[in-house]
């Protein structure tokens with residue numbers, strides 16, 4: 001890419017760009033095309049894995065960087081930026097910048113849990129790919145990709161509120177934490193969708209030599225539906241909360257430059273982006 005984009009769009013996938021139930025994004029396609037024509041990058045920022053993202057970005061037709069596992073790492077296609085991005089290692093055809101501890105360390109913590117917490121959840125590492133397929137509603141092949149976590153362990157919660165608090169304390173004592181996503185809780189080291197987004201935004205600015213101003217381009221838009229999106233929604237220049245069928249809009253500190261969509265999933269995604277485009281052209 002060569003043009004300095006006016007905006008960079010960071011988007012959650014499940015329940016945001018993709019439908020919560022069947023993962024389709026039909027309703028967002030015309031808007032995605034519009035952004036592509038305007039050279040506005042769409043950067044997935046999701047709890048999904050590198051293995052999943054490689055497939056999904058191709059299905060969506062994105063050739064952009066993406067952020068995996070709730071901000072654990074940023075992957076950038078090797079030919080995307082003019083310069084090699086700072087502090088990255090090469091993985092396949094990508095540059096990778098990671099921000100947190102690996103999954104093996106998390107599984108070690110979980111193997112040493114007090115017995116009072118052992119029946120409170122079941123983790124992906126304890127499930128067969130058939131079980132993961134059933135729980136996620138994915139095909140067996142997609143479930144296999146979803147299970148290839150590098151930085152986190154998704155768990156299905158079975159316990160009570162007290163156990164949830166106990167587990168949160170146990171994890172936080174070990175520098176790890178638990179985030180509630182659309183379907184699962186995700187246990188990881190310190191990850192933050194907002195922090196990874198800011199790192200990548202800064203990289204865009206360095207690569208294109210632009211300042212953070214509307215005239216210089218590179219304003220950030222973030223879209224998300226759930227609690228694990230709060231960090232990126234708080235730090236974006238414009239935040240779009242997609243309506244969820246599961247819960248009310250998660251509470252944000254910000255009130256400025258905040259859009260809450262009336263529609264859900266990809267319909268809401270298109271609604272939010274189109275509202276911003278309309279405002280921008282006023």
Ligand SMILES: [Mg+2]
Nearest residue numbers: 012014015226
């Ligand atoms: Mg979501």
